[in-house]
């Protein structure tokens with residue numbers, strides 16, 4: 001038996017270290033690496049049997065060519081040369097008839113490794129294809145934080161242990177931040193208090209001393225209301241405000257008077273007395289830290305909500321205290337010269353950019369030129385993208401030539417003209433950085449590729465050759481490129497143990513020294529004249545005032561990661577089917593019972609679920625956790641048939657949570 005170090009490749013803040021035991025060419029067990037500085041040997045329930053994903057009988061092993069109608073999943077096997085020739089021939093003809101911008105790549109985060117994740121960029125840039133704005137996840141959160149903090153580095157997660165008040169704000173940490181939660185637990189063990197601010201009582205509520213449920217999309221008003229009380233009651237750190245904060249006088253004169261606790265109650269649903277009590281406790285804490293999730297940023301007002309929340313620690317000087325402030329995500333972008341992977345310099349000239357949240361629109365209405373070919377890799381837009389009906393209608397277009405490079409025959413792959421089998425992370429090389437810690441790690445293959453599967457990097461090498469690209473760049477291996485990236489110095493990697501990194505161990509990088517607050521003014525910017533609204537305020541979410549009676553929370557599942565892990569029988573079993581959660585009072589009022597077959601619907605679509613009546617959910621809210629493959633859905637659609645292509649206020653982000661639906665019993 002051989003043990004190889006690896007990294008969890010999924011879109012999760014932790015990038016846990018793995019120890020993979022290989023016997024007879026197969027991964028027989030996957031354990032946590034006890035030497036990993038952040039995950040320290042533990043894994044979440046999804047990854048403890050990763051070998052069952054890697055060696056799943058559902059793995060694609062050969063290229064496939066479509067034989068049945070789009071979406072039917074009927075294919076015949078082909079060789080790699082046949083599949084690549086088919087793609088290259090069709091692209092040549094599309095380029096000559098419509099231009100290269102009629103080709104659209106679509107990828108997101110099936111793997112987070114820097115080389116495999118970005119492998120298509122140089123190829124599609126060189127081709128002159130349309131560009132994809134990859135904004136499905138957190139651009140509004142990033143924009144909101146940046147408006148206040150600029151490029152200020154996020155604290156090290158271990159600092160959370162020193163907080164006397166941790167505010168888990170819109171984060172289901174039990175599901176999405178398993179290892180960050182350990183530091184929160186340690187803070188609590190040391191006597192700190194933990195709060196959860198949410199729209200329903202998630203499993204994370206069990207980790208908190210107090211849970212505050214707000215109306216979806218209203219957190220900005222809560223943050224402004226807390227600041228109103230802090231100011232009114234003089235619970236401010238004047239010295240910090242004077243020295244390190246820009247615009248407090250403007251905020252307190254022009255904005256805060258509009259957010260007394262009574263108005264905040266009307267906007268958020270939190271009783272005014274509770275807002276007052278929260279402000280007093282927050283103001284009394286020595287080092288309060290807000291751990292900010294992503295859910296609350298996926299609304300039409302998402303960036304402004306995040307911005308208002310990010311202002312709060314400034315008033316009490318929490319940004320100046322060890323452990324205090326705001327933990328958004330660690331951005332270690334500077335650790336590697338990513339431009340050497342993405343190669344923007346290969347672009348032939350200006351090309352259009354398509355927002356990935358508007359794929360339905362791009363495949364349906366977009367012209368000049370119309371999208372004639374879609375190349376999907378490590379993403380599953382048929383189920384993860386908003387407005388599923390529009391996406392599926394686009395994918396069903398007979399004149400659209402779709403290629404999908406995948407590990408599994410996903411819903412997207414079922415619509416492909418050509419399916420290419422992809423390696424899992426244990427079968428290819430990559431370089432990883434985390435967004436919940438400062439670890440970086442290099443991984444080499446632990447196994448031979450399963451079947452004839454090939455990595456993203458290899459496939460783009462084949463396509464480059466088929467399209468006649470002469471640049472030597474396309475002929476190097478993934479390891480060549482990783483070696484190149486590691487050979488380029490970065491101030492972030494100064495002092496790291498290069499030998500340990502080369503060996504495949506995780507090492508920690510450090511933000512390069514610089515001013516404390518990396519904004520243009522060098523201060524925390526409550527006032528930001530570069531923003532359309534120079535001061536934070538409450539903006540209503542898109543769905544506010546829309547007619548259907550329920551807000552739908554499209555929340556993460558503990559036992560899945562977006563649509564990944566649907567291949568695993570035992571994880572699906574733990575999710576207990578595709579359910580929708582409803583408050584007992586709402587169910588009673590509508591004559592609905594636990595276990596009923598129901599349909600949630602709005603103007604965009606209708607989705608069948610099994611109803612779970614749950615006291616965790618407040619009145620007026622419905623919760624559908626996780627994204628399901630249609631194969632396992634009770635009807636013909638999954639949750640994103642109910643979500644819209646509307647974008648966030650800043651950053652062009654997704655608004656998965658910003659929708660209203662109605663519900664009825666299915667006969």
Ligand SMILES: Nc1nc2c(c(=O)[nH]1)N[C@H]1C(S)=C(S)[C@@H](COP(=O)(O)OP(=O)(O)OC[C@H]3O[C@@H](n4cnc5c(=O)[nH]c(N)nc54)[C@H](O)[C@@H]3O)O[C@H]1N2
Nearest residue numbers: 170171172175176197198216217293294295296556561562
């Ligand atoms: N197990 C598991 N892990 C995951 C994922 C998964 O699907 N499952 N997804 C991965 C990905 S892609 C990402 S981006 C990350 C983060 O994944 P995200 O899906 O962004 O999850 P969170 O950051 O935990 O934020 C979600 C929480 O926000 C809450 N929320 C929604 N609207 C509001 C609101 O208006 N106010 C407040 N206060 N709360 C609100 C939801 O109820 C939910 O509990 O996790 C990653 N890890």
Ligand SMILES: Nc1nc2c(c(=O)[nH]1)N[C@H]1C(S)=C(S)[C@@H](COP(=O)(O)OP(=O)(O)OC[C@H]3O[C@@H](n4cnc5c(=O)[nH]c(N)nc54)[C@H](O)[C@@H]3O)O[C@H]1N2
Nearest residue numbers: 108109110111137378379380384405407422554562563564
């Ligand atoms: N309703 C609802 N919708 C959501 C969300 C939600 O919480 N609720 N979350 C949203 C968020 S935050 C995100 S980030 C997106 C995520 O959307 P995606 O990035 O599309 O995520 P996954 O559904 O995990 O699909 C990734 C696919 O990549 C494949 N894959 C894995 N490794 C490789 C590889 O090396 N090469 C290739 N070619 N394929 C590979 C996997 O088999 C999997 O099918 O979904 C969004 N959609």
Ligand code: SF4
Nearest residue numbers: 008012015016044047
């Ligand atoms: S917690 Fe996240 S990084 Fe760690 S094993 Fe689970 S999915 Fe992977």
Ligand SMILES: [Mo]
Nearest residue numbers: 011136137138
């Ligand atoms: Mo995400």
